[in-house]
Amino acid sequence: MKYQKLLSSGSIGGLTLKNRIVLAAMGSNYAGADGHATEKLQAYYEERAKGGVGLIILETSAVSWPAGASMPYMLGFSKDEFIPDLQSLTNRVHKHGAKIAAQLNHSGKVAQEDTIAGRLIPVPSIPDKQRSDLMPLLSSAELSTFIKGAGPDGKGPRYEVLSTTLIKVEVQHFAAAAKRAKQAGFDAVEIHAGHGYLISSFLSPAVNKRTDDYGGSTENRSRLLVEIIQAVRAEVGQHFPILVRLDAKEYRIDNGIVLDDFLITAKLAEQAGADALDISAYGNSSKSIAFTEAPLVHEPGGFIPFARLAKKAVSIPIIAVGRIELQQGENGLAAGDFDFVAMGRKLLADPDLPNKVDAGTTGLIRPCIYCYICVSQIFINQPMKCAVNASLGNEYLDKNIIYSTALQKKTLVIGSGPSGMEAARLLALRGHRVSIWEKDKDLGGTVRVAALAYEPNWRLISYLKNSLDDLGVDIILNKKATAEQIAAEAPDQVIIATGAIRTAPDIKGNELRHVFDGEQLRGLLFGSDAQVIKKLSLFEQVMLTCGRWSQLLRHIGALRLLSRLWLPMAKKITIIGGDLVGLELAEFLVARGRKVQVLEPSPTLGINLSIVRRSQLIHQLKEHGAELFTRCEISEITQSGVQYQMDGKAHISACGQVIIAMGAEENLSLYEQIGALGLPVKVIGDCAEVGYIHGAIQTAREAVMSL
Ligand SMILES: Cc1cc2nc3c(=O)[nH]c(=O)nc-3n(C[C@H](O)[C@H](O)[C@H](O)COP(=O)(O)O)c2cc1C
């Protein structure tokens, strides 16, 4: 068996888990405004239990709710009245053989609900004021979601430095919450001592400036955590597992937690009675890039070295987390680097991941594409959703279930971008006879270009292709659909997913030889558009033709690699359009040594990227020397560059090549022609409304549900 270690049972304290795969805690905003576990929240967790995970760690929950809450819809553990719904949740999880731990927390200085309500926020000492670099990257609509964050008097958070008496009160809140968790049928609790929340603000020397028994040395800063573990233990008894989530390190925080502190705290937590440690990290929340360093590490397996260190320092089980791929998890378990692998985003994207690993069908696992939409939703106080899994958060809706149909229909899907492939997949799951027609010689549509720029997108295409093969969908390539051909095929129903029209806006000079629009760029990169290739030098034309003959240009992985060695593009490139496509293209070009300027007409860059991915990408582009400008009014493209107006002044962006990465528009022409034939037809994806991968997956599901 390939993932023997991941699938083997393990134990934490006296608790036996059927495998080593753990659902990492993820705040969902699915709870009620009254702190209760709603049906939506319960169904979401039940789906993950059904998917075969060994242990679920419940999302951050407020031990003193409504105080200490960081989200508007956050679970409370502060009153007995919460117990019946929590009991229902644990029953539903247990039905599928999974175990569940409650994550107990007080959000401390991050408790935005306290600020909004005007409540005092408990802190070890008054934190320094920090100016966030995220705000300038947000649109006015996004900014409006933060308005309440200034509190009732508009002055922001009001802090209360905890006296030793008040510290004891906070400790008791954790103990009482743990008791309720046990009463509600939880199998364990996890004390959240990371991510800038109350306990970690005591652990961090950057915030904790106390001079009493709770400040100074690492031992003193760990005292609150130790007292909480001991108080929880006293309440839940010897045989109830206590997990502790710890940060190994704080990124971009002057005088923050360092590895030496972490290892001392880890040992103290073990001595105080913790049964396992869950090893995360934290980044300065006012530096937007820090968030993708920690806790939502972008680098695959980025926290594994920390788990390995913890494993050497203590003898209790270690849970590793942070973009851990299956093989990396298996290797780490085999090497004894850690004992369990927690996964967050992967299990949002596909709750059935553990069952698919068990069944040996890993090619059918829907991959996370690391677009950060899920967590960006939490940033703007909205319920969590997932770009690739439209069922997330809708598990409770009956209409969301794919029922197989008794009435099998001949169904034609036109276009094989993510929307077409997802629709074909769902229709085949329902039991229809499905064919998909693609005009190119490969599946994927424009996401092939997106995958060239951002590798995780490629995994989505591979998964969808594997799924179509598995379900026996008839895939017909090199077939450009016309209304006549569709009518001749006589399908019972048709889905149109032909993508947007990408033509350059009417800018003077856009016909010049060194200017490419979206469609032309695709033809250039894949060597598939003879007209565009003619725009290149003779040498470049020969190279591309060789690439096309050798079929190399059809393989995204090879193309990504080869384009690092040779790319038929100038050294200095100006991209007109700084939304998702323009920025990801800039990332691709910068990584290939090109000097890039991006000119965006609107006030906001990357508006169709999630807030978190946007800030990560913008930061990285700037770090690699790309120049990004907003509010640019393009005047003309000339032989030597792009002339534009900005701040009332004329500028020129000198370059050897210009890419126009804007101008995508819906394309309803085929839809209208088919409608005229009287066939039942749905239009989805970018050809209905430009919505990128998230919109594609969402509209595919809606269309299939409504057929
Ligand atoms: C939407 C979202 C919400 C999260 N909320 C929490 C939380 O409530 N408590 C917590 O300890 N970590 C939280 N995290 C961090 C995850 O537990 C996990 O450590 C992180 O996502 C890295 O793991 P992954 O790469 O497998 O997603 C959250 C992550 C995401 C994506």
Ligand code: SF4
């Ligand atoms: S929203 Fe994006 S990052 Fe989050 S789980 Fe889904 S695919 Fe992954």
